Amino acid sequence: MSIQSKHFLNKSETLVVDSLRGLCAVNPQLALDVENKTVYIAKQDRSKVALMCGGGSGHEPAHAGFVGEGMLTAAVCGNVFASPNSSQVRRGIDLISNDAGTVIIVKNYTGDVLNFGLAKEQYAALHPDKADRVKFVIVGDDVAVGRTQGKIVGRRGLAGTVLVYKLAGALAQRGGSLNEVYNIASWASQNIATLGVSLGHVHVPGTAALQSNLGISEVEIGMGIHNESGHKTESPIPPLSELIPRIVDMMTSTSDPERSFVPFKGKDNVVLLVNNLGGLSELELGAVVSEARNALDAHGFTISRILSGSFMTSLNMPGFSLTLLLLPGEGDTSTPSTSQILSLLDDKTQAPGWKWSSASPPASKESQIIEKAPFTEQQSEPRLLKAENPDTFVESVRQAAKALIAAEPEITRMDLIAGDGDCGLTLKAGAEAVLKKIDEGVIRGDDVAGSVFSISQISEEVMGGTSGALYSIFFSGLSQSLQSAAGDTVIASTWAQSLKSSLDNLYTYTRARPPSRTLVDPLSAFIDAISSTDGKNFRDAVKAASQAAEDTKNLEAKAGRSAYVEGDKLKQEQIPDPGAWGIKTILEAITN
Secondary structure: OOOOOOOOOOOHHHHHHHHHHHHHHHOOOEEEEOOOOEEEEOOOOOOOOEEEEEEEEOOOOOOHHHEOOOOEOEEEEEEEOOOOOHHHHHHHHHHOOOOOOEEEEEEOOHHHHHHHHHHHHHHHHHOHHHHHHEEEEEEOOEOOOOOOOOOOOOOOOOOHHHHHHHHHHHHHHOOOOHHHHHHHHHHHHOOEEEEEEEOOOOOOOOOOOOOOOOOOOOEEEOOOOOOOOOOEEEOOOOOHHHHHHHHHHHHHOOOOOOOOOOOOOOOOEEEEEEEEOEOOOHHHHHHHHHHHHHHHHHHOOEEEEEEEEOOOOOOOEOEEEEEEEEOOOOOOOOOOOHHHHHHHHHOOOOOOOOOOOOOOOOOOHHHHOOOOOOOOOOOOOOOOOEEOOHHHHHHHHHHHHHHHHHHHHHHHHHHHHHOOOOHHHHHHHHHHHHHHHHHOOOOOOOOHHHHHHHHHHHHHHHHOHHHHHHHHHHHHHHHHHHHHOOOOEEOHHHHHHHHHHHHHHHHOOOOOOOOOOOOHHHHHHHHHHHHHOOOOOHHHHHHHHHHHHHHHHHOOOOOOHHHHOOHHHHHHOOOOOHHHHHHHHHHHHHHO
16 A cells, blocks of 8 residues: 655644644644643642653544643643653653642553653652652553453553543542542543554655555554554455454453453443554544444443544554543442543543544434335426337437447546546446336336436436436426427427426536537537527437537637646547447437
8 A cells, every 4th residue: 555655744743832832723722831842731720630641652533632621730741652861851840730630541651651750750859749640551451362362461552542631630520539530541541442454554654665564455453543563464454344343352252362452241332442553544433433333332332422523643644543441330329330440531622533422322323214215295297298219218218328338438538638537427327327228117118207307317327427417407498398298209309498498407507518528518509500490400419419529629618627637638638528438428429
């Protein structure tokens, strides 16, 4: 898989500070100690427990994006994927020193634990009267690293750490004591499981380009947030409906001695966090959320909250992680109550990195998801209009559809240069649907208006996009015009009048007028020619349309996707408009 090794920056060595300056510009409540790369709340309420976190940069919004009222008080940032040093951390502790005490929360990575731990010990040595006012919580939530492999270093800290920030920060904001804040952070860190999945590694700004990466058909399960290897690599990439249940199985297993870190019992109450590792589209992330919910439902889990978004990234890694927070069982008095945990998650925060979430469990799928809406629209009885030659009408439609299918590669080639590359495939999909309707007897010669309306529906539902909408509007208007025509048989003059009316109707929804380098050019040429002879000289009208399509090779685009492509390039390569070529293909097939 290709690696994104280009970056927008001034210099790689100033990127972290430049980014933190930008964060402060967004959030006026923050201040930045530039030398120590530390972001903190400028006007801190020093009567409340302070929370500090930190680590290497490149995981935004973690860590600095979670500084704000109701969450963290300060974040100490290292260079990309590198821990800050202990002097930076010690300065951060000084900045947020307060009467109530401080809780430091770090991910379980050796550099973070050592440097933040050293700073805590140094601070205690320098301020013995405050030694017991600084507490330390380490979060290791990764289930990819088994007990044997991680017997010394333990589990890596991943996106579940953010839930620890939120719970502890909300309780501190409410006025919780140092021990209360520390205890809930410790409890949360022991009841979280996370597993990450990625399609590739990432490039760190300022370093040499990576020499290897995952293959185009490979996915790595359990990859860390610093490009560390995962549990295993799979090929081909399984669909989400297969991949995510396996991930959930690994996270919630009670029988795997290597990975049963969290005491799931089955059919537990959980919070689900779906985290974008940085390079996943929102479109894909939504599908991940859906399948994660399906997998948990299949296990019989109760999902009390779902959170989704970018919480702890790995620069622009094309992947995601799932986190489960196991909520306490009923009657368990040794832990925080489920209601308290959920209310702390729901508390508002001023930290910009925290994503919106619903303060309620997900609604039932049955109440939200309509797989197929019942058709309730009242329709009047349509007029049955017969073609002069019903068999010829159907055969003409069939030939036009076949011609579009055969022309798909050429139209696609044109659109890859002149547009977004989907015109040929869109027309092919519509043509295939038309052939199916012919075979089903929906498109027939004794119901011309109804057949034309069916083509309009196919254009809307199967083709989609701009071309689908244009075709649908045109054929819908054509059906209307035919319905209002006199007589029960559609003759040449009826076609001519109805086509002209349909084109006029289309013009109310598009500004394209010939010559515009769009499908309007040949469509207009054909209709103008055939309506001027009241339906006669069909072949001459088709020739006019074909010429208009050919002429688009030398036109500058005024509308459509081609308007965004350099006009001279299209002229030099003599690329006609793909949409216009589609109209030419249809009309020439009918002529034959």
